[in-house]
Each structure stands twice: as structure tokens, then as C-alpha cells.
Amino acid sequence: MKYKNQEEIGSFLGDWCGAHLQNDAGLGKIDVVVPVPLHPKKQKKRGYNQVALFAQKIAESLHAEYRDDILVKGVNIKSQTKKDRHLRWESSKEAFCVNPDCNLNFRHVLLVDDVITTGSTMESCTRALLQLEEVDVSLLSMAVVQQG
Template sequence: MRKIFFGKVKVEDATALLKFQKRGLTQELMHNLKYRGQQEIGTIFGAWLGLELLESASFKNIDMVIPVPLHPHRKRKRGYNQVTKFGQEIAAVLQVPYFEDGLTKITKTRSQVFKKRLNRFSSGNGATDAYRLTDPSVINNKHILLVDDIITTGATLENCASILKGASSVKVSLATIAIA
């Protein structure tokens, strides 16, 4: 997963728990989490990955977990951010704070599911002006674990990581449930 970000944004480390394949079990689980309200899937995967991260030297010095945010309109419509339980559980296992409001999504965009990488950047979906760091002082001098549900092109995580790195002396690592 680190290779996706090479030369784009510096990340300390990056990992994904599962490999996403269309019409596979991972796709079914991700759809159940994201669209069918089965948030316990995030809790299970967060606990699993959290234990894996405890064993990794690269993730031992995480200071805080921050999720990729949803736009408030989408969150109201869905009723939850599909990454919340995943991130909260990782934070609990690592015994670090979970900062739900570290980033906010300020631009309402369409789903990126069917867009290619270039379109994700050029259309504003994942562009750096789509997200805002709420309070840089909270993350200054910290190693942040940025979490999301799935990584396809890396555009969203790349832009969120870039914004987090705008704070003073911030290190960013990435973790997702799945990688496409």
C-alpha cells in the first residue's frame, strides 16, 4: 500500500487488512458496512487490525487515530460514517485518542465508486480543497493514523494526509479495511 503514495505524499507506513475483489466476500462485507448499516463489521475489523498493528514496529508510536470524514449531508443521509467503528476500535486497542472531528469534508461531492484516479482529483472528489483540518494545534508533533474503509486509487487518503501534514511536525500513517 505504501507504493501507491510514493512520490506523492510522505507516509510513515500504510496497511490494509483485506484484498477487495468484485463479487467476492470482501465486497459483500464492505457493502454491508457502508450501505446496509452493519457497523459491527467495522468493529470486528478494527479489533483485528488493531491487534496486528500492536505487533508492528512501524505503528507502535501512533498518537491518535483520525477517520476520513464524510460530508455532513452524506452522513445525515446514511446515519453514520462507515469508518467510525473501525477507527474507534483501532484507537481502543492501541490505547490512543480517536479524533472524529480532526478533518471535516467541506465540499459535497458525488460518490467516487465509478471514477478513475484523474477524475477523482479533477472533479474535486478527493481534492485538497474538499477537506479542512479543524484544529492543527491538536495534532502538532503527533503521529496520526488516518483510517478509511477502502483504498482504490489513493486520491482521498493522499489528499487527507497532505492536509494533516500541513500541521507542525506531523507524521501520518494509513490503515484501511481493504485495498482494491
């Protein structure tokens, strides 16, 4: 999906996952679904954010707002696929910030990414979101890489 221009896979997975999340009483009311952003240069090169369509379908299923303008990736990090856990954490710990120009009227954010490898990206995004007053953050990813 990410490297082979298979963006439509996100739609299928979003519909499937969204149907399951509708029945998850433990999740609570989600106000807004936010995809982990790409750096503008990377998005321009790829042509799309691989997690956007997935997040949009999740938002539809949960009757939540989809917002891709809340988080901003300010640092263009090269692919982290070959980096170890510590290097991933170091390079992404301050890579994301909240967009000061957007309307931030929500309480519960569902942050969505395609894959969690070490958790450093989700941690950095969550850290930025939690700087907002009275905001709860839940995390969702399409896949998790088993460490071992």
C-alpha cells in the same frame, strides 16, 4: 458495511486489525487515530460514518486517542465509484481541511479509511494533516482495490 447498514462489521474488523497492529514495531507510537470524514449531508443520510467504529477499535487497541473532529470534509462529492483515477483525484484534491477550532496536540496520526481505490482521498487528507507542524501520518484501510 457502507450501504447495507452493517456498521458492526467495523467493530469486528477494528478489533482484529488492532490486535495485529499492537505487534507491529515498525508503526511506532500512534498518538491519535483519525477516520476519513464524511460530508455532514452524507453522514446524516447514511446515519453513520462507516469507518468510525473501525477507527475507534484501532485506537483502543493502540492506546491512542480517537478523534473525528480533526479533519473536515468541506465539499460534498457525489459517489466516486464510477469515476476513473484522474476524475477521483481532481474531485477530492482539496475536499478536506484541518478543523481550525480543535486542539491539535499530537505528533503521529493514523489516518483510517474503509477502502483505497486510487488513493486520492487519503492523499487529500494527508496533504491537509501535513500542513500542521511536526506531524507524521500513517495510513490504514480495510481494503485496497487492485487496479488492472
